[in-house]
Amino acid sequence: MQTARCIWDALASLLPGDFLARYFRLKGDQVLYVSGSDCHGTPVAVQANQEGVSPGAIADRYHQEFADCFKKLGFSYDLYTRTDREFHHHEVQDLFSKLLNNGYLYKKTINQIYCETDKQFLPDRYVEGNCPVCGNRARGDLCDYCSTLLDPADLTDRTCKICGNPPTSRPTEHFYFSLSRFQDELAEYSDKARGWRENAVQLTKRYLKEGSHPHLARTAYGSRGLPSSGPDIVMRICDPGGEKVFNQPQLGGMGSGYAETLSS
Numbered sequence: 148m149q150t151a152r153c154i155w156d157a158l159a160s161l162l163p164g165d166f167l168a169r170y171f172r173l174k175g176d177q178v179l180y181v182s183g184s185d186c187h188g189t190p191v192a193v194q195a196n197q198e199g200v201s202p203g204a205i206a207d208r209y210h211q212e213f214a215d216c217f218k219k220l221g222f223s224y225d226l227y228t229r230t231d232r233e234f235h236h237h238e239v240q241d242l243f244s245k246l247l248n249n250g251y252l253y254k255k256t257i258n259q260i261y262c263e264t265d266k267q268f269l270p271d272r273y274v275e276g277n278c279p280v281c282g283n284r285a286r287g288d289l290c291d292y293c294s295t296l297l298d299p300a301d302l303t304d305r306t307c308k309i310c311g312n313p314p315t316s317r318p319t320e321h322f323y324f325s326l327s328r329f330q331d332e333l334a335e336y337s338d339k340a341r342g343w344r345e346n347a348v349q350l351t352k353r354y355l356k357e358g359s360h361p362h363l364a365r366t367a368y369g370s371r372g373l374p375s376s377g378p379d380i381v382m383r384i385c386d387p388g389g390e391k392v393f394n395q396p397q398l399g400g401m402g403s404g405y406a407e408t409l410s411s
């Protein structure tokens with residue numbers, strides 16, 4: 148989360164977006180190029196914890212640093228915002244409600260890893276343990292050695308990344324998105340896709356064939372985040388990953404008249 152990391156991220160993953168925005172502008176298309184700082188993510192909460200300051204202070208510091216950095220690098224964002232804005236909260240909650248009311252979300256109770264020392268549920272990547280596939284030490288979301296997508300419960304010999312103690316688990320109820328209801332459409336879409344990188348093609352085929360990741364959790368526990376908007380789920384927060392995905396089309400819908408741009 149230092150400036151160096153910010154620049155690296157910019158070069159590795161953000162430049163293609165800027166190229167596209169510039170290309171389509173040159174072509175004469177109407178372009179609205181938007182992005183923003185994730186102010187609800189686990190790294191923010193953990194860093195705040197480590198420094199003994201509020202998550203808001205960390206979010207403010209890094210948002211400013213990112214925005215300055217992008218400006219100096221000459222990024223052409225029409226809007227660079229942040230996920231703790233009221234607009235973002237409202238739009239994500241609205242989309243969550245629509246998914247819920249149209250039956251695309253369902254509840255499921257799972258056992259989630261809990262640290263008795265830190266007195267909190269642990270996000271996936273804050274659980275470490277041995278990968279059930281290759282046996283190497285892995286994070287709770289992904290094994291870097293064999294690329295297997297993991298659930299923290301799959302790991303053996305688990306430890307909490309914050310305090311190093313072995314965590315326990317407690318049952319919790321979450322909302323999940325029924326991605327499997329779109330299996331046919333996704334298969335058709337990926338069959339027709341052209342110009343994808345080979346690893347994207349293979350990974351998509353694998354997921355569709357396995358059918359083992361049909362449902363993505365769309366709520367998560369955390370110390371900080373955005374309350375989801377269902378009638379009986381006020382204590383939940385939207386999973387930051389889902390929240391960001393939710394917000395892309397919403398930001399796009401804001402229109403180019405939205406004043407909060409980097410240049411302002």
Ligand SMILES: [Zn+2]
Pocket residue numbers: 278279280281282283285290291292293294295
């Ligand atoms: Zn592995």
Ligand SMILES: [Zn+2]
Pocket residue numbers: 262263264265307308309310311312
């Ligand atoms: Zn702990």
